[in-house]
Amino acid sequence: MRRVAIIGAGRIGASIAKLLHNSGDYTICIADQSRHVLDSANLAKTISKSELTVTDVDALLLYIKDCEAVISACGYDVNPLIAEAAAKAGISYFDLTEDIATTQRIKQIAGQAVPGQIFVPQCGLAPGFIGILGFHMAQQFDQLDHLKLRVGALPEFPTNNLMYNLTWSTQGLINEYCNPCHAIRAGQYVELTPLEGLETFSLDGVSYEAFNTSGGLGTLYETLQGNVSDLTYKTIRYKGHQYLMNFLINDLKLGEQRELLKQIFEKALAVTRQDVVLILVTATGIIDGKFMQITDSRKVYHGDVEGEHWGAIQKTTASSLCTLLDLYFEKKLPERGYIKQEQVCFDDFMANRFSQCYKTEQQHRS
Template structure:
């Protein structure tokens, strides 16, 4: 039995707890300051709960004594402190952050910890969700099918199935994280040069199975792929998928109304005015072009993930996709299938092993997913 502490009892943290508990292979503890959320979890799952302030590194380190792993399902700003607590406790660390600065901080913590440790090293695995996360594992796998790369394009969106407002959007995950992605610079590779692109720009339109979408630059989705593929590809970018018309309204709010400098106010407005939904869908699309055996080729992978019932509870598509990805990475690591210590890049994980994992299989069940891993033939 593996002992895991999950910090954060929100939508994603509770989904991670459920997936782990259903295996009967994990002893799960969930920590939060929200006692009502903890009570709901302990009433429905065989978990222990602790009330803990995620900004109190010493308290967290003490709570982690004897654990195998800690999972941060908290907002990105809490992750550096949790990573430092994991280092003090000698516990493997996993998170879901999309924030570039946070990931850099976790990398530095990992480097210092590995350099200073005299015991068995631990792993620091940020960005274990959907994007970054699964999409990076998938993209790197497709890249490895080619002798030489030209373009790598990643597109991901968590969308309402039935949009009714002018934004054509419902809140399905962290509002703070959403705004962060819309406002921060975007790492890309353009004409072979690693640069930072402007968020919300480079608008494009496309259709999948007859439905029309748009996509535009957002921050963080590439994870560490820019670093990994620098010097190997002409174009590499990540864009968020939305229904058409969303980008222009967001540009008005963030640009014309200058709410990019009032993020707390925008978060308050969104959570007041935009309803949440459990009727969502996650769409991922990755396409790679390059040369194989002297021929210029393209390989693509498109998937849709819908909500599903697990143990008499409906989990949303974003809960399933995010929680399953993190659980798969942690499960593979604890089973020795990711022989790694220190800072772990998502693209260092085998797609074949990920999809064969009991948690990763949720991506194989996705509507539109290939029954086999695409090849460049």
């Protein structure tokens, strides 16, 4: 049995705990600063639950010291504290952050790694699985021209003018809409403005739009620089969403008052567990002397998991991290230091027991 600590017992942290525990191969201890959150997580009695203040560095280190790995399911702002504790304890570290500055800090901390100890940030959907899939597709080309990564977590039944409901972290959503976006244009690294680059497309008879957002590309722009002409990441939404978000964030300048924007979203937009995740990757370039295009599209729907109803973003995020943790213990990841998502073998990822939601749902390849 592998002993793993999870810090953060919210929806995603609890989901990770349930998947790992029910596999029969992990002993789980989970901590949160809130006893109410721990009690409402509906976790098995055999999972150890503790109250913990992450900013209490000594208590955090004591909590994780007998584990083989620690998972941060907390807000990105405390991830460096958890990674530093992991470094001191000599155990491996995994998180779900999309925040660029936090990821760079984790990379610095990973410089302290000892043999067998790895630091793997960005283990969710985007960044996360989308980088693994995108890099896998890029490797199929002799010369890569364009690589377009598009991901969206959408309500299955939108009812408001924004055509949107909250499905995950509000703060993470705001960061996506407000922070600079990495990209490669004409072979050169560039920063793009969020909410720009609007495009429209149809998938299975439904019309969507996509636009620049921050963080989802992960480190892929670093890895592919010099090997691709154009690389972009955009978030998928129903048509009309970008216009209203641009009005709120830029015209009304609520992007300069993020805490107020967070309050507005959480007051006006209901949370839904009836969501669908869309994944669309398109690559063009030269294969065997011919100019070719390959497209991979996937849909993951909400549904029953572990005897509960889970949202699609809940399923994809939790299962992606659990897959990477499994691959680490199976010695299918690099064995020391900072690990990028694109260093994960796509075939190993898809063959793992935890990744089934990515391949049993609707999928098209052309």
